[in-house]
Amino acid sequence: MHNIQNLYKSLNERKRPEDIAELIADLMHDKLTVAENEILKTAAQSALNRNFFGYTSMLESFGEVIGADRQINKALEIFKVQNFSDSDYSKTEGIELFLYGISPLISKSVGQNNFKTDRLNKVERKEAGLHISRRSYNKKWRLLKRIEKRLQKCIVEHKKLEFQKISKHGLSHTIAFKDFNSDLNTACFIAYYNARCNVRSVFTNHSQERPFDEICDMLFKRCVHNSESTNWWAISHIYTSDETLSYLTEEQKGLLLGKWTSVIQEIAEFLGDLWKNNDINRKTMTVRRGNDSSTWNNTAGAWNKARDSWMNLIYSLGMEFILDDLCFGKAMRLMAADVVAWHYTTGGKIDPDTEVWNKLPLPWEVFEGKAFCNKKLIADICREVGTDPEKSGWIAPRMHTVAKFKPTPELVHGVMVSNPFMAKILKKNKFFSGKINNN
Template sequence: MTTIEQLYKTLDERRRPEDVAEMIVELMKNDLNRHELSVLEKAAQGSLKRSLYGYTSMLETFGTAVGAEKQIKKAIEIFKISQSETSNYHYIENIETFLTETSPLIHKSIGKNDFRSDRLNKIQRKEAGLDLSKRSYNKKWRLLKRIEKRLYKCIQESKKIEFQKIAKHGLAHTISPEDFNADLNTACFIAYFNARSNVRSTFTNQSQERPFDEICEMLFNRCKGNADKTNWQAVSYIYTNEEALHYLADEQKGRLLGKWSKILQEIAEFLEKLWTDNDINRKTMAVKKGNDSTTWNNTAGAWNKARDNWMNLIYALGMEYILDDICFGKVMRLMAADVIAWHLSSGGKLDPNTEVWNILPLPWEVFQEKQFCNKKMIIQACRKAGIDPEKSGWIAPKTQQVSQFKPTPELVHGVTVSNPFLASVLRKNKYFSGKI
């Protein structure tokens, strides 16, 4: 695999920025001037390739949804049907195709899974021409039911993982190899900013590190310096600030706005289900027993990321007048009670954004037009909570800030551990709870 192929592969991974910077050095060392190379070296010098141990305890990939490979292989054996050896039943489309082709063999309707009312009795099996014993028919029926159940679970897990990716890096993982490889400056900026965006949150009572650092700025400036060659549409999939969108035609901006609107619709439906399934304390947004905080926080992050991109495009198209008719708010993440206590004990107070969240209608209900909310209502709520509605990103694009590069910490569930081997030992011995 070539270096550029490895770099593209990182778009769907969680590689450390240092290791991505090392790949960029290899690809661009002859094109960078002395200053640019020194800026990039701030990260690259900490890569695993240059490290004595060359090891990280943190997973470098996102999760994957488990398909129905095991169940379908059993079904192929029991139904005695031939299937291609290359069929991969970890993919939703392949599972759906198998069910569509196999269920009619026993006259089972997909979605009809009530054991008492949806099975065929002896007379119905005979009329359908099924020469099967009750035991054989029930065995096949139950197996198809289990595959359907696995399909539904796979769809739900795939949604969760997709929303987690969107929360971190927007649509970077959907950029095609052709668009990525079209221009080296484009590829390097996207890959590094993607790695920075995917860095895990740390356990702190302060704000998280901003992903756009001085290395991102240098790589983005190279894109601007070669604007005619830069693939700005690919850039806009991960970075939708005013400068990047300036290079897109209105038609391109419109298509991207439509894409983000559709994503918001999908997230809204999922948020509504999570809100119903979890008894969440809206006033404090503190986690309590029974809350699926991981799924909620990932989905809330996806909503906020999609909303930011939607908002940026609204302004880039000169359509901010829409916000006078409809403007949906942010979704607050759930916070661990010990973090809230830590924040309060250190002189802080409950995030004022949570107060705005409590005043306004639920944002997904506004998006679905079940409730009404507009820009004026959000401004009033922000002022009541004592925050600037524009600078806080409630009604306008956020101002881009450039942070200094800081080495990626070795984390176990958000807690910094000095040594990666120690981190793996602590995790193995369950010194930290929760999921990575």
């Protein structure tokens, strides 16, 4: 049971696939065939506690959002009140609950933060029954304003963190424990595939490794072989292949399509804001000074992941006719100038996907109904630039392939390093970061 809980916990972490494989090997050793154990062993034998170094320099978690605990604790002290809730003040809901509970104590309306027009004057304070000095009132008013500002920051940071997770592994971090724990084969496949999806990108001028490797394939085949006990609803939150969706009811597919449509809607709004606030070179998608490339790339990745899942569901439901009226494109990630230069010096040219991106309306504007784009327009432009519109995933589900397992590398800003000790030293001295160490 402990290992199952660790597997479930890993859905919100960035554990190495090797360490997840070891947990699976302990859980399923007597349930796997000799051949299956051998396949799993290729990864499990490189787990950290079996590794010569015994640790990794890579963070094994996603980032955390800094909440308003410090400001709220100060407010409780200044207002001289007891903590009136058990809320988590690292979460937006907890901060909002606090603001709506404490603001009436000085007759302040949440959201009314103009220092000149929204504060009460002496007469108004007296009428409101506030028998405190102007200095004390202003101090409390300003503190609540700062907490509201922190709330808005938290909302944005939670969105960024959510989109980063979606860009890597879809909706696996939203799977309920009861669904995850309902079947061992289901849990093991989800946990291992989730870890593979979360592996960081490598600095290269070639395409990244596909996350679905031979161990994923073996674990998924066990789910198929035991399909009656497999929780396909849980699996569909991370792996929306045609085969996975074939096991869902039409109602489940509809619910999942609704989930992904809502996700796309939220990402569309955020992408639009990022586009307005960053001077992005659309033609080359090369990073310029001042571009928030990390946030853009995570959000664009979330868009593409959501779009792929949405497209898979549209086809699985037999609703391809929708694409004749609405078919939004992919969102391109920003590339570092040195990667682009490296690509060109090795005989490469502008990526066909970037050429298609340049000729299409912005995808979030299409989704929001501000621009028109359909399947035919995308297909015509794909052929114009010499790429297959279906195989490239522009107008149809992506092609499924199985990659060979490769050990998780130690990375310093995407550059592979021989061991974690060396990686730690290079990180400390800002190697490959594009920054100068002035120490």
